[in-house]
Amino acid sequence: MSWRLQRVPNVPAGAALAGRLGAIVAALACVAAVLTLAGLAPGRLGAEVIGSAFGSIEGLEDLGLLVTPLILTGIAVALTQRIGLWNIGGEGQFNAGALAATAVGLHVGGDEIWVLPLMALAGAAGGAAWILVPTLARAFAGVSELITTLLLNFVAALLVAWLCTGPWRDPSGRALATTARIPAELPPLGDTLHWGFPAAIAVAVLAAGLLAFTRFGYEVRIAGANPGAALYAGIPVRARIVAVMLLSGAVAGLAGTIELAGTVHRLQGGISNNYGYLGIMVAVLARGSCLGVIAGAVLMAALLNAGIVLQTQGVNTSTVLAITGLILLFTAIGDEVVHYRPVRRTSAAD
Amino acid sequence: MGVPLAFPPGTAADAASGRPPAIPPGTPALVELQGITKAFPGVLANDAVDLTVMPGEIHALLGENGAGKSTLMNILTGIYQPDAGTIILDGYARALPSPQAAIRAGIGMVHQHFKLVPAFTVAENIHLGWSRTPWRASAAALEARTRALAERFNLAVRPDAVVGDLSAGEQQRVEILRVLARDTRLLILDEPTAVLTPAEARELFAALRAFRASGNAVIFISHKLDEVVAIADRISVLRGGRKVATRPAAGADERGLASLMVGHDITLRKARPRAAGTLVSAAPVLELDRVCARDDRGLMALRDVTLALHGGEILGIAGVAGNGQRELSQVVTGMRRVTQGAVRIDGRPVARTDAAAFAAAGIGHIPEDRLRSGLAPDLSVADNAVLRDYARPPVGKGGLFRPWAAARLARTLAAEAAVAVPDFGMPVRNLSGGNQQRLVARREIRIAERVLVAAYPSRGLDVGAIDTLLSYLAELRDRGRAVLLFSEELEEILELADRVAVLFEGRIMGVMPAAAADVETLGLMMGGRGARA
Numbered sequence: 002m003s004w005r006l007q008r009v010p011n012v013p014a015g016a017a018l019a020g021r022l023g024a025i026v027a028a029l030a031c032v033a034a035v036l037t038l039a040g041l042a043p044g045r046l047g048a049e050v051i052g053s054a055f056g057s058i059e060g061l062e063d064l065g066l067l068v069t070p071l072i073l074t075g076i077a078v079a080l081t082q083r084i085g086l087w088n089i090g091g092e093g094q095f096n097a098g099a100l101a102a103t104a105v106g107l108h109v110g111g112d113e114i115w116v117l118p119l120m121a122l123a124g125a126a127g128g129a130a131w132i133l134v135p136t137l138a139r140a141f142a143g144v145s146e147l148i149t150t151l152l153l154n155f156v157a158a159l160l161v162a163w164l165c166t167g168p169w170r171d172p173s174g175r176a177l178a179t180t181a182r183i184p185a186e187l188p189p190l191g192d193t194l195h196w197g198f199p200a201a202i203a204v205a206v207l208a209a210g211l212l213a214f215t216r217f218g219y220e221v222r223i224a225g226a227n228p229g230a231a232l233y234a235g236i237p238v239r240a241r242i243v244a245v246m247l248l249s250g251a252v253a254g255l256a257g258t259i260e261l262a263g264t265v266h267r268l269q270g271g272i273s274n275n276y277g278y279l280g281i282m283v284a285v286l287a288r289g290s291c292l293g294v295i296a297g298a299v300l301m302a303a304l305l306n307a308g309i310v311l312q313t314q315g316v317n318t319s320t321v322l323a324i325t326g327l328i329l330l331f332t333a334i335g336d337e338v339v340h341y342r343p344v345r346r347t348s349a350a351d
Numbered sequence: 352m353g354v355p356l357a358f359p360p361g362t363a364a365d366a367a368s369g370r371p372p373a374i375p376p377g378t379p380a381l382v383e384l385q386g387i388t389k390a391f392p393g394v395l396a397n398d399a400v401d402l403t404v405m406p407g408e409i410h411a412l413l414g415e416n417g418a419g420k421s422t423l424m425n426i427l428t429g430i431y432q433p434d435a436g437t438i439i440l441d442g443y444a445r446a447l448p449s450p451q452a453a454i455r456a457g458i459g460m461v462h463q464h465f466k467l468v469p470a471f472t473v474a475e476n477i478h479l480g481w482s483r484t485p486w487r488a489s490a491a492a493l494e495a496r497t498r499a500l501a502e503r504f505n506l507a508v509r510p511d512a513v514v515g516d517l518s519a520g521e522q523q524r525v526e527i528l529r530v531l532a533r534d535t536r537l538l539i540l541d542e543p544t545a546v547l548t549p550a551e552a553r554e555l556f557a558a559l560r561a562f563r564a565s566g567n568a569v570i571f572i573s574h575k576l577d578e579v580v581a582i583a584d585r586i587s588v589l590r591g592g593r594k595v596a597t598r599p600a601a602g603a604d605e606r607g608l609a610s611l612m613v614g615h616d617i618t619l620r621k622a623r624p625r626a627a628g629t630l631v632s633a634a635p636v637l638e639l640d641r642v643c644a645r646d647d648r649g650l651m652a653l654r655d656v657t658l659a660l661h662g663g664e665i666l667g668i669a670g671v672a673g674n675g676q677r678e679l680s681q682v683v684t685g686m687r688r689v690t691q692g693a694v695r696i697d698g699r700p701v702a703r704t705d706a707a708a709f710a711a712a713g714i715g716h717i718p719e720d721r722l723r724s725g726l727a728p729d730l731s732v733a734d735n736a737v738l739r740d741y742a743r744p745p746v747g748k749g750g751l752f753r754p755w756a757a758a759r760l761a762r763t764l765a766a767e768a769a770v771a772v773p774d775f776g777m778p779v780r781n782l783s784g785g786n787q788q789r790l791v792a793r794r795e796i797r798i799a800e801r802v803l804v805a806a807y808p809s810r811g812l813d814v815g816a817i818d819t820l821l822s823y824l825a826e827l828r829d830r831g832r833a834v835l836l837f838s839e840e841l842e843e844i845l846e847l848a849d850r851v852a853v854l855f856e857g858r859i860m861g862v863m864p865a866a867a868a869d870v871e872t873l874g875l876m877m878g879g880r881g882a883r884a
């Protein structure tokens with residue numbers, strides 16, 4: 002009697018979920034094994050990691066600070082997924098948004114009541130502007146948005162670095178390679194957390210509502226599910242692509258604004274902290290569901306946080322990136338593995 | 352049509368005679384299904400079904416839409432696992448846990464909806480996912496292999512053609528070749544002739560007979576009873592998931608089979624005379640004035656088409672598929688731009704090619720290819736049901752979309768279309784092929800305030816549903832609406848239409864009253880000969 006694996010095309014939802022959880026556990030087990038080999042105690046580290054994120058109010062607030070941009074960059078990707086496209090440029094739009102908000106924050110004086118909304122508008126517009134060319138190229142010339150959005154990421158990062166070290170350098174000379182502190186700040190919510198966190202959750206809920214309860218959302222879902230049906234129903238697919246991509250860029254730009262006005266308070270190189278790329282992982286973990294993005298962002302933030310804790314224990318900073326990569330890899334494997342199940346080999350003779 | 356085929360190890364004489372080969376007594380059945388049961392949430396799709404297929408047999412499977420035919424075949428090809436029951440191949444019980452296992456066991460299926468990759472060439476499609484495809488192969492090598500296969504099975508395909516550019520009949524030959532190349536002994540065809548022209552169907556039947564002659568078997572699903580009686584050796588009927596009968600095709604009659612399918616006597620093809628007092632409107636509701644249009648590849652597909660469609664009439668469009676029907680149906684529904692000429696609705700020229708505006712003006716459209724354009728298969732039944740109504744109350748209001756109103760409308764449509772839907776949130780692809788078509792037809796009839804453009808509306812429907820659909824078309828006419836009916840079946844057109852127009856190479860060859868038309872003249876015109884030959 003021998004056993005073999007065979008592929009089944011349809012997987013029940015329960016098995017799919019189990020596959021995902023199994024993937025995360027397997028990835029963490031891999032990490033634990035590597036840490037053990039490196040001479041560290043994974044059990045103690047794990048307890049410390051969980052304790053630091055979930056064990057205290059401060060830990061939770063710090064977690065919230067990480068969750069906030071991840072929700073927004075995750076939503077930026079999930080939105081475009083619904084119309085069948087990938088915005089890989091969240092990183093660039095994040096930077097462009099932060100940059101535009103900085104321009105307002107540094108140069109427009111006045112009461113925060115006015116300046117903050119203006120910064121948010123500028124940030125969203127900056128993010129949208131950054132995706133404008135890929136959008137038009139996609140909608141009117143069929144140029145793949147994958148490459149165009151990705152390439153603009155590097156341009157945005159360089160632009161921010163140049164501004165911070167050049168024209169917008171902090172004139173006081175006390176801080177290097179950043180702009181001056183921006184006076185307008187998001188109102189706090191606790192010690193370190195700020196109102197950007199509920200704002201991000203609100204954006205996720207709004208995005209979910211937009212897709213489920215508006216005519217626009219319906220048209221986007223049809224256009225994403227079957228462009229032929231959209232043509233048949235007279236849905237203007239190009240216009241919807243343009244709107245969704247610009248909206249996606251605006252949300253990523255808003256992420257940059259909130260990070261700037263709530264957490265960092267100065268424009269500096271690396272402000273985007275890979276949030277744009279991590280947002281892709283968040284959206285993949287959420288399977289493109291806007292509300293799922295919130296859960297995906299929490300998971301991703303817990304991992305980032307773990308990275309910070311591990312760093313204090315002498316583990317390399319890039320470990321956390323490796324862990325997130327492992328989780329994504331294992332998720333992809335898990336999604337495939339659930340299609341297989343062992344069956345007894347049947348031969349013509351038995 | 353004599354088909355000199357050589358299916359190893361059959362002889363050419365066997366093949367040409369088309370008779371089932373003599374089977375030595377004691378030969379086990381090629382396939383025996385025992386007590387196959389399969390439930391989906393809310394439906395028992397197969398209920399303890401037994402089915403035996405002998406080598407050298409063409410076995411037809413009949414049943415109403417949603418009776419469970421495709422499900423049963425998906426079980427036999429390893430796509431679904433049965434909840435209960437046994438599959439016995441050549442006398443041995445076998446599990447078929449995957450499509451690959453079924454292929455290894457010699458079972459191949461051509462599905463109701465084609466599964467080729469449209470952007471790939473024929474050769475690439477044939478070799479896709481095949482263990483015997485060479486690891487490194489140039490396009491030329493694949494094409495040469497495909498040519499050899501095509502010769503071996505005598506199926507004319509062009510190896511280097513892109514599948515998306517092929518006609519339905521050609522695509523089907525590719526699908527069949529793809530299946531046969533994998534050493535298939537049991538070929539399953541799910542409604543293979545629904546999209547074929549009569550000539551293509553005849554070719555298919557010749558190929559099937561040749562295939563059978565070498566001891567292979569065919570399971571053939573179809574709603575065309577005349578065809579079933581002609582091609583099959585035995586016929587099994589499913590009703591509501593249960594098998595109700597298996598009988599020899601010799602001596603079976605269409606009426607008897609139809610009543611077996613529905614469970615009571617039915618009368619088919621009632622005459623549908625005009626209701627008294629139905630008038631044909633004096634002014635046309637829809638006019639084409641010297642319209643030219645290009646197809647997707649940019650070639651001229653409609654040339655100088657002038658047509659006037661009046662309220663209260665059914666205008667049939669006859670013609671061999673691929674002569675501009677697709678483009679014509681798209682022009683009159685606002686899906687395709689005209690390069691010349693004018694389209695007028697109620698005498699007013701339409702300014703823009705906008706399918707939504709046409710729909711809002713009361714022009715319904717049952718499209719030729721429901722899966723590619725009429726539905727979004729992955730979205731829910733409710734979402735699909737409101738594809739025409741999402742912008743207006745009660746579903747849409749002020750930019751909002753109300754899912755609950757969509758579900759309510761979907762429930763109404765499903766009830767009108769006599770489609771049982773256990774869950775309106777499930778993807779519409781889970782509905783049976785015929786039930787998808789019924790739903791699209793009802794949705795379009797509902798919005799057809801002025802005109803209904805019906806492209807091959809009876810494709811995939813069972814006999815009862817065709818009957819109901821044709822009655823609906825007649826009823827639309829009686830209410831003063833106009834119907835533009837595209838059909839490959841002249842009988843259907845002659846039975847229902849008031850006037851017939853013949854389309855050939857993008858031109859209207861002539862328009863005549865249906866009463867004055869006969870099959871011969873129409874046939875000549877469809878072949879490009881003028882109205883008065």
Ligand SMILES: Nc1ncnc2c1ncn2[C@@H]1O[C@H](COP(=O)(O)OP(=O)(O)OP(=O)(O)O)[C@@H](O)[C@H]1O
Nearest residue numbers: 391396416417418419420421422781782783784785
């Ligand atoms: N994956 C699925 N999920 C849920 N229900 C399904 C699924 N597949 C089929 N069904 C249901 O099972 C029943 C039988 O469907 P099936 O496709 O076998 O019908 P059929 O006999 O092939 O009909 P048709 O002539 O319309 O093609 C239908 O009620 C259908 O809705």
Ligand SMILES: [Mg+2]
Nearest residue numbers: 421463783784
């Ligand atoms: Mg079917």
